[in-house]
Amino acid sequence: MSVLDSIIAGVREDLEERRSAVPFEEIVARAAAAAPALDAHAALTAGRSDPQGVRIIAEVKRSSPSKGELAEIPDPAILARAYQTGGAAVISVLTEGRRFKGSLADLDAVRAAVQLPVLRKDFMVDEYQFHEARAHGADLVLLIVAALDDETLARFLALTHELGMEALVEAHTEEEISRAVAAGAKIVGVNVRNLKTLEVDVAHYATMARHLPADVVRIAESGVTGPAVVADYALEGADAVLVGEALVRDGEPAEALRRFRTASLVHEH
Numbered sequence: 122m123s124v125l126d127s128i129i130a131g132v133r134e135d136l137e138e139r140r141s142a143v144p145f146e147e148i149v150a151r152a153a154a155a156a157p158a159l160d161a162h163a164a165l166t167a168g169r170s171d172p173q174g175v176r177i178i179a180e181v182k183r184s185s186p187s188k189g190e191l192a193e194i195p196d197p198a199i200l201a202r203a204y205q206t207g208g209a210a211v212i213s214v215l216t217e218g219r220r221f222k223g224s225l226a227d228l229d230a231v232r233a234a235v236q237l238p239v240l241r242k243d244f245m246v247d248e249y250q251f252h253e254a255r256a257h258g259a260d261l262v263l264l265i266v267a268a269l270d271d272e273t274l275a276r277f278l279a280l281t282h283e284l285g286m287e288a289l290v291e292a293h294t295e296e297e298i299s300r301a302v303a304a305g306a307k308i309v310g311v312n313v314r315n316l317k318t319l320e321v322d323v324a325h326y327a328t329m330a331r332h333l334p335a336d337v338v339r340i341a342e343s344g345v346t347g348p349a350v351v352a353d354y355a356l357e358g359a360d361a362v363l364v365g366e367a368l369v370r371d372g373e374p375a376e377a378l379r380r381f382r383t384a385s386l387v388h389e390h
């Protein structure tokens with residue numbers, strides 16, 4: 122069983138517990154009663170020519186399957202406010218509990234703390250999770266192409282849009298990019314981390330970027346260790362860059378974010 126399959130097996134078990142506590146009809150009603158979603162698409166567009174620099178999706182990431190605990194985050198609201206101060210475009214909150222030690226409580230705390238669009242970053246495999254994301258104030262959800270067949274991907278994308286949210290559709294290979302685009306994705310991420318082997322190769326973004334159509338918002342995901350990596354992604358056409366570990370491990374996340382955001386302006390290649 123691959124790492125991705127084993128994470129998804131745990132996600133399904135945890136989901137059954139939540140579904141017993143809050144039935145489907147109730148979560149649908151809570152989603153319908155939530156404040157309207159913020160426009161994540163607009164927040165992520167126009168990175169390339171923007172004098173403010175490339176857009177950053179800043180992640181609240183406590184732990185990971187590849188590295189274990191990354192940082193103690195006693196209050197995700199404080200971290201999220203620092204990201205907002207540093208100029209983040211979107212805040213990503215990992216809500217998977219077993220491997221990433223995230224939770225919906227983290228999402229609630231971040232939602233209440235910032236005025237930016239918020240991404241519920243999880244392994245979305247069931248309709249329930251989409252209503253749950255909206256009920257907890259998410260504006261954007263993650264759809265991992267490798268985890269979904271074509272019919273489910275298209276159905277989940279449609280459901281995301283019906284609920285007023287956007288989807289970051291994540292691919293790792295050329296074939297997955299084609300499947301994302303065929304399903305109608307408007308925001309496509311290339312994750313340079315292979316979720317089956319956990320190998321990270323930042324050069325993979327450049328190889329894949331040429332397969333991204335011009336009319337999608339392009340996101341480079343993972344592997345940022347410093348401003349030069351962000352600059353490379355931006356030079357390869359990324360509108361936005363998703364950063365987790367490098368921000369949560371930095372003692373000054375607002376400053377680190379500012380450095381990353383302006384990296385494409387100050388780094389010459």
Ligand SMILES: O=C(O)c1ccccc1NCC(=O)[C@H](O)[C@H](O)COP(=O)(O)O
Nearest residue numbers: 185186187316342343344345364365366
């Ligand atoms: O981070 C992991 O080890 C991981 C393992 C298996 C599935 C997903 C995983 N991470 C999710 C992400 O894609 C990252 O949290 C995100 O892109 C930020 O990456 P980084 O900046 O390298 O922390």
